[in-house]
Amino acid sequence: MKNSFLKASLYLCLLVISACEKAPTTISYDDAAIANESQTNDWLAYGRTHNERRFSPSDQINEGNVAKLKVDWFLDLPKDVGLVSTPLVVDGTLYFTGTMNVIRAVNAATGKLLWEYDPKVAEAIRGTQRTGWKHNRGISFYEGKLFAATWDGRLFALDAQSGKELWMVRTFDIDRALYITGAPKAFNGLVLIGNGGTESGPTRGWVTAYHADTGEEAWKFYIVPGNPADGFENAAMEMAAKTWTGEWWRHGGGGNAWHGFTYDPEFNAIYIGTGNGSPWNRKIRSPGGGDNLFLCSIVALDADTGEYLWHYQTTPGESWDYNSNMDIVLADLALGDDEKPVKAILHAPKNGFFYVIDRETGKLVSAEPFVETTWATHIDIETGRPVEVPGARYETDTAYITPNAYGGHSWHAMSYSSETGLAYIPAQHYATNYSDLGFDIEGFQMEPFVGGFGVNPLPAEQPEEYPSSLIAWDPVNQESVWEIPQKSGPNGGTLTTAGNLLFQGRADGRFLAYDATTGDELWNFDMGLGMTAAPITFELNGKQYVSMLVGWGGGSAGIGSLFSTEKYSGSNLGWDYGKHMRRLVTFSLDGSAEMPAQPPPHFPEPLEAPEFEIDAALAQQGALEFGACLGCHGFNAVASGMAPDLRASAIPLEKDSFAAVVRDGALVAGGMPGTPGISDAQLEALQHYIRHRARETL
Ligand code: CA
Numbered sequence: 001m002k003n004s005f006l007k008a009s010l011y012l013c014l015l016v017i018s019a020c021e022k023a024p025t026t027i028s029y030d031d032a033a034i035a036n037e038s039q040t041n042d043w044l045a046y047g048r049t050h051n052e053r054r055f056s057p058s059d060q061i062n063e064g065n066v067a068k069l070k071v072d073w074f075l076d077l078p079k080d081v082g083l084v085s086t087p088l089v090v091d092g093t094l095y096f097t098g099t100m101n102v103i104r105a106v107n108a109a110t111g112k113l114l115w116e117y118d119p120k121v122a123e124a125i126r127g128t129q130r131t132g133w134k135h136n137r138g139i140s141f142y143e144g145k146l147f148a149a150t151w152d153g154r155l156f157a158l159d160a161q162s163g164k165e166l167w168m169v170r171t172f173d174i175d176r177a178l179y180i181t182g183a184p185k186a187f188n189g190l191v192l193i194g195n196g197g198t199e200s201g202p203t204r205g206w207v208t209a210y211h212a213d214t215g216e217e218a219w220k221f222y223i224v225p226g227n228p229a230d231g232f233e234n235a236a237m238e239m240a241a242k243t244w245t246g247e248w249w250r251h252g253g254g255g256n257a258w259h260g261f262t263y264d265p266e267f268n269a270i271y272i273g274t275g276n277g278s279p280w281n282r283k284i285r286s287p288g289g290g291d292n293l294f295l296c297s298i299v300a301l302d303a304d305t306g307e308y309l310w311h312y313q314t315t316p317g318e319s320w321d322y323n324s325n326m327d328i329v330l331a332d333l334a335l336g337d338d339e340k341p342v343k344a345i346l347h348a349p350k351n352g353f354f355y356v357i358d359r360e361t362g363k364l365v366s367a368e369p370f371v372e373t374t375w376a377t378h379i380d381i382e383t384g385r386p387v388e389v390p391g392a393r394y395e396t397d398t399a400y401i402t403p404n405a406y407g408g409h410s411w412h413a414m415s416y417s418s419e420t421g422l423a424y425i426p427a428q429h430y431a432t433n434y435s436d437l438g439f440d441i442e443g444f445q446m447e448p449f450v451g452g453f454g455v456n457p458l459p460a461e462q463p464e465e466y467p468s469s470l471i472a473w474d475p476v477n478q479e480s481v482w483e484i485p486q487k488s489g490p491n492g493g494t495l496t497t498a499g500n501l502l503f504q505g506r507a508d509g510r511f512l513a514y515d516a517t518t519g520d521e522l523w524n525f526d527m528g529l530g531m532t533a534a535p536i537t538f539e540l541n542g543k544q545y546v547s548m549l550v551g552w553g554g555g556s557a558g559i560g561s562l563f564s565t566e567k568y569s570g571s572n573l574g575w576d577y578g579k580h581m582r583r584l585v586t587f588s589l590d591g592s593a594e595m596p597a598q599p600p601p602h603f604p605e606p607l608e609a610p611e612f613e614i615d616a617a618l619a620q621q622g623a624l625e626f627g628a629c630l631g632c633h634g635f636n637a638v639a640s641g642m643a644p645d646l647r648a649s650a651i652p653l654e655k656d657s658f659a660a661v662v663r664d665g666a667l668v669a670g671g672m673p674g675t676p677g678i679s680d681a682q683l684e685a686l687q688h689y690i691r692h693r694a695r696e697t698l
Contacts, residue, residue, distance in 0.1 A: 028143065071595050072587055074595050078582070181259075201446050244293075267309075281319060314353065319394070427468065500515060502515075573641075626690075
């Protein structure tokens with residue numbers, strides 16, 4: 001009697017507890033849910049589902065009615081700068097990461113802000129020298145939790161309902177010359193993250209998987225081998241070490257995995273896109289040659305243990321910054337009449353070739369160039385290796401190389417439609433002359449935070465009449481079906497739908513919808529500010545929406561005019577720092593929101609400051625120092641919107657204010673880290689260089 005009373009009370013208590021703790025949703029968002037291609041409501045992973053295709057079966061908005069698409073709601077984001085991320089939509093809530101890794105949750109039907117979480121990146125980096133960028137490409141969702149990583153190297157989990165922090169781990173020491181701009185990948189009860197910084201100092205890339213529930217480390221995989229004298233972590237590292245020569249560990253080797261993680265539930269594998277060499281020049285890194293595994297590869301790891309399964313290297317012994325960190329898209333391709341579909345990986349890395357790889361075996365199925373490739377004529381199908389053009393490794397002379405370090409395709413998202421059978425690539429067409437003439441090959445040693453390439457990238461004749469294009473690529477026949485040349489770039493990622501639509505936001509501020517089959521332009525909306533992010537689509541209460549983060553950003557946007565020539569407009573489109581409103585904009589067929597127009601493009605005017613006497617030798621020295629600044633303030637001190645244009649700023653005119661910002665980090669809250677070690681002489685040289693450039697461009 002007593003027992004059954006206790007049991008009943010306990011049962012009642014449990015009922016009450018479960019009722020109280022019950023989340024508004026009863027849906028389980030496990031791997032099966034994230035892999036489900038057929039649902040139309042949610043956008044659950046970086047590339048929508050585990051397949052990373054960025055294809056939605058929604059067809060309410062389609063080729064017949066897309067011309068009627070209007071702004072349904074918008075959210076102004078006045079404090080943000082570069083917005084490059086792909087939002088997620090889970091059960092009616094839209095989540096996204098903004099500048100300085102601030103996470104926001106909004107009602108996906110109205111745009112009303114539900115909660116905001118600030119990981120306080122400025123506080124974390126205060127007083128430390130930092131490298132990299134303050135923007136971030138995305139977040140991950142798994143079983144009620146959101147995962148995101150910070151510029152300064154932390155990974156954290158939030159409760160998706162409340163935005164409350166559940167755990168936070170530091171993935172690398174704050175003092176290391178590394179950064180994170182990527183989206184973590186949640187899968188199989190784990191969450192995985194890598195890092196960037198191959199050009200910021202000697203670095204040995206790795207990825208770590210943490211338990212999604214606790215943040216406890218589950219496994220770690222290094223991408224390149226360390227010093228053999230220290231022993232190898234596993235058999236894969238021992239194998240990889242046979243493809244390196246000299247004392248590569250002194251240079252780190254590189255291979256940083258800053259983007260391109262795909263989970264394959266069918267094979268319980270996680271595919272890692274790996275980075276380029278540190279430094280770029282193999283003569284320095286591995287002087288006796290060698291493929292240098294696992295640089296510029298797709299490496300398949302066991303999703304439970306992180307053990308090596310297979311790899312395919314796109315650029316053996318890379319020498320041009322041809323990393324393979326780009327999208328890894330899963331698709332089943334019908335190749336041949338009586339064969340069963342090939343379980344394929346579609347991959348269009350920087351080196352300009354489009355790869356179809358059998359993901360069961362890691363073997364190459366086919367590869368053809370999607371842009372001009374002067375470094376290799378073709379990929380040998382028997383060996384799976386590129387057939388290089390003699391001289392491409394700048395062995396004895398300058399080499400004309402296209403694609404250049406920007407890549408024939410970079411991280412700007414590629415999509416794949418199972419209905420048209422086409423992949424949609426935001427492609428780039430840039431060339432650089434690579435030369436190491438005059439380099440002290442034997443004496444070269446990168447310093448943390450000073451960084452370098454080990455080779456000089458020099459201006460070159462550009463390969464096309466246009467810097468970018470949108471390419472519809474047939475992966476079965478390995479050929480371009482149509483291509484739209486674009487006057488500026490880089491342009492944003494792509495989204496494709498069962499409505500036979502293809503969406504893309506461009507650098508020039510235009511958001512477009514195309515007929516996914518023919519490439520005909522169907523809709524063109526002026527956002528008044530360049531876009532670099534990728535659009536998403538979702539359905540809510542039976543209505544289809546399309547959402548887009550509008551905020552010109554990314555590494556190329558920061559470097560700006562590096563590869564702009566008279567022929568190419570480059571990145572200087574007038575998206576001046578702080579002039580245009582950053583926004584999250586959502587469209588529907590019956591939208592009726594009135595969105596205020598953006599100010600026109602604005603090009604900063606350099607300050608004349610005639611009282612400043614320029615010392616030519618100091619200015620020349622300052623040009624070298626400026627190498628540490630151009631990632632955000634622009635090549636040749638011409639900024640393109642990611643940070644203030646220093647020619648037009650009063651701060652570098654005055655010694656004390658300049659030191660307060662550059663050395664002491666006075667503007668760290670805005671994303672300008674301090675550099676405590678910088679000397680008065682270095683600061684002075686920078687001042688003279690900035691004034692020199694200001695006067696030159698008045
Ligand atoms: Ca790189």
